[in-house]
Amino acid sequence: MFIVWGKKLVYRKLGHVADFCPICRKPRPFVLRRLGSAGHVYYITVSQGELVGYERTCARCGTAFNAEPTHYAAAASQPASLPELARQTFPNLEQAWKERLDLERQLREDPRALHADDRKALIRSPFLLLSPKVEKRFASTHFDKEVGISALVALGLMIAGPALVHKVSPDSSDLAVLVFMALGVLLVIVQMVLAGGRFMRREVVPVLAQCLRPLQPTPGELQAVMAELKTLRHKMASKLRLEDLIAHLRGPQGAAGARG
Ligand SMILES: [Zn+2]
Incomplete structure (x- = not known):
């Protein structure tokens, strides 16, 4: 018997807290x-782990x-409004994050008034903060809705295709089984490869763009960060299409154009 066992990450919710989000900038x-x-044995764990x-x-x-x-x-233990949650969990949030909150205020008032070093750090930061999400996603195989649909279509092809061929030309039915099986597998593989790009466009680019928008970064500034990520061997450097990000930064219309 084949036993699946090993180590897995176990998440245990401790509750709700208020804090500063460097992606939302608030x-x-x-x-x-x-x-x-x-x-774990068959992905079932009994402890909360080390x-x-x-x-x-x-x-x-x-x-x-x-x-x-x-x-x-x-x-x-319960979700609450931000002021209420701050009062309960992080009463000195404003003081603890004062420097950053001042910088964000300055950014909202006049992005051009920022010191060059602050500006550079603020543009670089969301890439580095979102990088673990990208690394995690590409570290293992993931299935999205499209992969699921393609697997169903492939199954349909493998069943209906040979049956149809058998009616038309009974001699070719063995070959038809192989051909439709290959087609089905190919369809699923193609969708699995495309799933990585969909993940970046749906879950990374919009978040990154929203965070970067107040800074109005130039394509040159974004390219500089991407080059740095490439040197540091972050997956994001190869998975993120800069043109998608630039289109998103220009607004929803630009993003629609880049997708089409
Ligand atoms: Zn946030």
């Missing part, structure tokens, strides 16, 4: 989770960041 509600590495770390996920943009639970006064 204080936001977060979900705080503990990450453990536990042994502590790996803590993670906070922004309720608005969905980005996960490393977290330090001792920073919070408490973790609220």
Whole structure:
């Protein structure tokens, strides 16, 4: 018998906290989770595992960041409005993030008044913050809706195709089984390859664009970050299409044009 076992990450929700989201550029509600590495048999675990770390996920943009639970006064068991959550979990949020909040205020008032170093760091930051999400996605095989549909279509082809051929030309039915099987497999493989691009366009580019929009980065500034990511061997450097990002930064119309 083939037994599937090994280690897997176990997430345990600790509660809701308020904190600053560098992607949204604002204080936001977060979900705080503990990450453990536990042994599994057939992906079933019985323990919360050895502590790996803590993670906070922004309720608005969905980005996960490393977290330090001792920073919070408490973790609220129920979601609440931001001021209420801040009062319960992070009462000195404004003071703790003062420098960053001042910088964000300055950015909103006049993006051109930023110091060149601050501007560079602010443009670079969302790429680095979203990079773990991209690394994680491409570290294993993922299926999206389109892959699922193509698998169903492939199954249909494998059943209906040979049956149809058998009616028309009974002598060729053995070959037809092979041909339709190959076609089905090819269809699923193509969709799995395309799924990576869809993930970037749906889940990374819009979040990145929204974060970068107030800075109005030039294509040159974005290219410089991409070149740096390439040197650092981040997957994002090869998976992100800069033209998609630039189109998104120009607005929904530009994004539609780039997709078409
Ligand atoms: Zn956010």
